[in-house]
Amino acid sequence: MFELDVQSRKPIYEQLMDKIKELMISEVLQEHNQLPSVRILAQKLTINPNTIQKAYKQLELDGYIYTLPGKGNFVAPPKTLKNSLKEEKIKSELAKVLAEALYIGIDKNEIYKLVKEISALAKGGES
Amino acid sequence: MFELDVQSRKPIYEQLMDKIKELMISEVLQEHNQLPSVRILAQKLTINPNTIQKAYKQLELDGYIYTLPGKGNFVAPPKTLKNSLKEEKIKSELAKVLAEALYIGIDKNEIYKLVKEISALAKGGES
Amino acid sequence: MFELDVQSRKPIYEQLMDKIKELMISEVLQEHNQLPSVRILAQKLTINPNTIQKAYKQLELDGYIYTLPGKGNFVAPPKTLKNSLKEEKIKSELAKVLAEALYIGIDKNEIYKLVKEISALAKGGES
Amino acid sequence: MFELDVQSRKPIYEQLMDKIKELMISEVLQEHNQLPSVRILAQKLTINPNTIQKAYKQLELDGYIYTLPGKGNFVAPPKTLKNSLKEEKIKSELAKVLAEALYIGIDKNEIYKLVKEISALAKGGES
DNA sequence: GTGGTCTAGACCACG
């Protein structure tokens, strides 16, 4: 299900967050789908349950999932994220990376192409 | 000159790197301009010289500046950056942020607008 | 374990890098072996932990070791080094030293012998 | 005559030493030839005379040149260098670089080829 | 004057 790189400098819980976000973006995990339980995922990935817990907690804080105590963790509707604190953060992050990309000489058209490709991917998942 | 958040989880030297990159992107600092000396900047920002040096060294490794020991630190020509390892890193970072932006519901057209604005800013600085 | 010359004009961290490389070349330290922790080595050599860390960091940048934050430092597979930036650097360094050796009158055959001896040493470690 | 890289991390006086050694190795400068005077060279290269002085002094200490006070600096016979302290230093430096080259996977035959090329160059200069 | 190295300590994040 996931491939975590223990050799990476990026903390495992962050890698886990990224992987889960990717699954949501590619719509493998959709609104209100249940995420695997902490214990099961820890077993499958052979990593410490505390690490999973930390990833889930952070995802909840960021608004990507919601927790029903005693039930489990579930994918939050993306609309919840729009108009939240996250939107401003992501926009400013986007502005920063775009500025850097343009500075080092990446072409505007190349960026347009990238946007089209990525939004097509998400749309493709809708069918 | 800069506003650093000593409380932030982001290391001071990384914040400093970002601020300096911003100055280069907005062309306040241009090719071959000299950066403030390690000691002077440390004094102004009331942070340790070693921290400044770490930021400068990393910027040099990333190709944004070059260091002449005994002389000072200077802005590298942006052309140096294109076709380097940095290009792939920035592209994949861009793809990740774009995917996240589209996921939370930011409109494609809004992104196009952002790209135009940012590239106009840089061009404006050329005159 | 190591003998460092604090008096030398060569920085301690560079001397340390050389010593560690020697251990890897003579295969005392092999692929994926763990290096002594920063603190332990600092204690043994009675030098500052920061100095050890600097040596380790540079070795990592040069591709000789890899660092798992929170885990330790480990010997990288030599294959990683071939076809890297290092190869060109070492070749030109080799050419420079060879030219100097031949200039002062060291015999070609003596050099051939040296190459054979050194490559035999490494092979001997394989058994 | 020389091309010095002011952008290099290598001190100018060391670059100068290397350039002069190269000229001796390629036999552009031969035994007992006079080197340009400190003042003239400083003018030509537009660098500080003290820097030239330092390079010459170090070359003399290393046995590559000799100084006749009031007369100038002259290329020492290479034979002087053989059987001196320099020989051991260069041999151990050579062994170190060879070991490193073999470690990263450079082929023995490639090294043999390099030795032949370089010794042919020097021989070619003899005619 | 500049950057480069080094020490002696402290606190934090990670798993």
Added chain:
DNA sequence: GTGGTCTAGACCACC
């Protein structure tokens, strides 16, 4: 227990 960051202050090489 591991590496990563940071401070306060020192000394050195280069030009």
